[in-house]
Amino acid sequence: MKELDPLLHSQLRLAVMSVLMNVEEADFVYLREKTESTAGNLSVQLDKLSAAGYISVEKGFAGKKTRTVCRITPGGRKAFEAYVDALRDYIGR
Amino acid sequence: MKELDPLLHSQLRLAVMSVLMNVEEADFVYLREKTESTAGNLSVQLDKLSAAGYISVEKGFAGKKTRTVCRITPGGRKAFEAYVDALRDYIGR
DNA sequence: ATAAATCGGTTTATAATATAAACCAAATAT
């Protein structure tokens, strides 16, 4: 059986990646709402995904408020696809 | 997004359940080989699945050697199916 | 017969993880 990439085998990180697979870009607030997570938890998990090179995180401004925009990277996309593929060994189909 | 049952969202426990979904019964040694896990880790995870009522664990003998046989329960089967269903929200298809 | 290695596990210690709580600086509302 294939390994399940531990970076993706985490509910919140997987949810984030799942959103980012379908949406060109998403900011912190949107991700927090979509994944129904706390800001602290989300912040930590975004760091991990970013450190792994699975997403890019860009801090900027929207008017005067800070705005953190995330995007999936090509490497992240590949990793997500590999993870899903490995999962099929476990759950069938 | 649905919750991912934390009892099943663990590589080894998921692998065990995956095997048991397709095989009427399986003993400890077979599960250890099939999942490529250490005996200690497997023992702990079997306990958790058993405590949750997802599998039954029966200790007996095969000749003179002890033999631990596991089976998935109806509740375990349902939980596995619900988990797979929830996962689809994350990974598509 | 006895020592030593193996088998089938369990218990326990440790490292890694996930998560929320506490915090912070800037902006907005009162």
Added chain:
DNA sequence: ATATTTGGTTTATATTATAAACCGATTTAT
């Protein structure tokens, strides 16, 4: 002006996963 909210980050804690150490019974080798 001060209180509240916004958009986060840092830190502390609880849970988890995992391997290491162990155990009793059984083979195997000497």
